[in-house]
Amino acid sequence: MLRTQQLIEIEQLQKECESHDHVQLKLNWEMLRARTSDQMDFLLYEHGELVAFLGLYAFGSTVEVCGMVKPSERRKGYFQRLFDRAIEHIKRSGYKRILLNAPAGSDAAKSFLNKQGVKYAFSEHQMKWQECPLEETSGLVLRKATIDDYEMSVRISVQAFGMDEEDARVMESKTFADHTDMRMIVVNEETVGKLRISLEEEGQAWIYGFSILPEYQGKGIGRQVLRQVIKEQSAAGHSVHLEVETKNEHALGLYESVGFKAVHTQDYYSYPWRE
Template sequence: MLTSKQLHDIEKLQRECETYDQLQIKLNWEMLRNRDTDQLDYLHYENEELVAFLGLYAFGSTVEVCGMVKPSERRKSHFSRLFQQGMATVKQIGSKRILLNAPASSTEAKAFLTKNGAIYGFSEHQMKWNEKHLEEVHGFTLRLANTEDLEMRIRLDIEAFDLAREDAQAMESRIDGDADNNMFMIEVNEETVGKIRVKRENGEAWIYGFSILPTHQGKGIGRKVLKRVVKEQSESGHSVHLEVETLNEHALGLYQSIGFQVVHAQDYYTYN
C-alpha cells in the first residue's frame, strides 16, 4: 500500500514530466490509490525527492507497466534498475502477457522500449467531448448494476472486447471496489444488452467498458446510450472523456460523430 506522501510524490513527478514533455502519462490512479500490497510499485529517491517511478497493474493474466523519470535525472539508469526489479516481480507473479505503456509522442520512451526488445502492439486514444447539442433519446433503460449482473458483465467483456474469462473476472471484481464508479446496465425491452461505466473525479467524467452484445449491435443502441450519458454528465458540470483503441474504427467513428476529439494517445508494447 502506498503512503499518502508517496502518492503525493508520484503525482508531483507526473505533473513535472507531463509539463516538460508536453504529453500525458497514464498511471491508473484508481489502482494506485487502492493498492493492497507494496510489491507492485517501485520508487527511487535522490536527496528525499522522488526522481523515478515504475508501477505494475495486474488485470487477471495480463500486467501493464508504466513509469517515468524526472527530466533532470534521465540517462542515469534509474529507470533501467526499476524496470529490472519490476520484471523480476512479474516473473514471480506468473503473468502470461506483459504490456508496456508509453505516451505515443514520447521519443525517449519508445527508444527505451525498442532497446529492451519490446514490440509495438496497439495504440489507444484518449478523447474529450466538445460541447454540442444532443437531443433527448429513448428506447432503452439505464439502471445501476447489482451483484446479480456480474456474470453478464463478464460475458460482455468476453464477447465485445475479446477478453479471456480470467481477465474479465479480475477486471470486473476490481471495479466493484472503487467507490467513485457507477456501473450501469443497458436494457432494451426488459432485456440486458450492454453496460457502461462512468467514473467521476476532479470535475471529469470518464466513460469505460462501454459495450453492447454483438447480437444487438448495429441497431443504434450504443449511439443513443452514449448521447444520454454524455448529456447527463455534461449538464451536471463535468467534462466528459473516454478511451478507445485506434484499431476499433467503428467505435472511434461513433465517438467522433457526437463530438469527441482525440487529445492524447498511448502506445502499448508487448514484452517477453
C-alpha cells in the same frame, strides 16, 4: 498501499514530466489510489526527492507497465533499475503478458523501449467530448449494477470484447468488489450492455468498459447511451473522456459522431519475456 505523501509526490512528478515532454502519461490514478499493497509500485528517491516511479496495472492475466523519470535525472539508469525489479515481480506473480505503455510523442520513452526488445502492439486514443448539440434519448435505461449482474457482466466482456473468460471473471470480480460506478444498459427490459463511469480529479468523468452484446450492436443503442451519459455528466459540470483503440474504426466513428475528439495517443508494446 501508497501513502498520501507518496501519491502527492507521484502526482507532482507526473506534472513535471508532462510539462517538460508535452505529453500525457497514463498512470491509472483510479487504481493507484485503490492499492491494497505496495507490491505493484516502485519508487526511487535521491536525497529525499522522488526521481523515478514505475507502476504495474493488472488486467486479468495481462499486466501493464507505465512510469517516468524526473527530466533532470534521466540517463542515469534509474528507470532501468525499477524496470528490472518490476519484471522480477511479474515473473513471480504468474502474469502471461506484459504491455509497456508510453505516450506516442515521448522521445524519452522511445529511447528506453528501443533497448528492451519490445514489439509494437497497438495504440489507443484518449478522447474528450467537445460541446455540441445532442439529440434526445429514449427507450433505454442505465441502471446501477448489483452483484446479481456479475454473470451477465462476464458474458458481455467475453462476447463483446473477445476476452478470455478466466480473465473476465478476475476483472469483473475486482470491479464489483471496488464498488465502482458500473451501469447496466437495459433496452425493453433486456440487459444488452454495460459501461463504467469513473470520476477523476479536475472534474473529469471517464467512460470505461463500454460494451454491447453483439446481437444488439448496429441498432443505434451505443449512440443513445453515449448521448445520455454525456448529458448527465456535463450537466453535473464534468468534462467527459474515454479511450479507444486507434484501429477500431467502428467505435472511433461512433465516438466522433457524438462529439468526441482525440486529444492524446498512447502506444503499447509487448515485452517478449515469454515469446
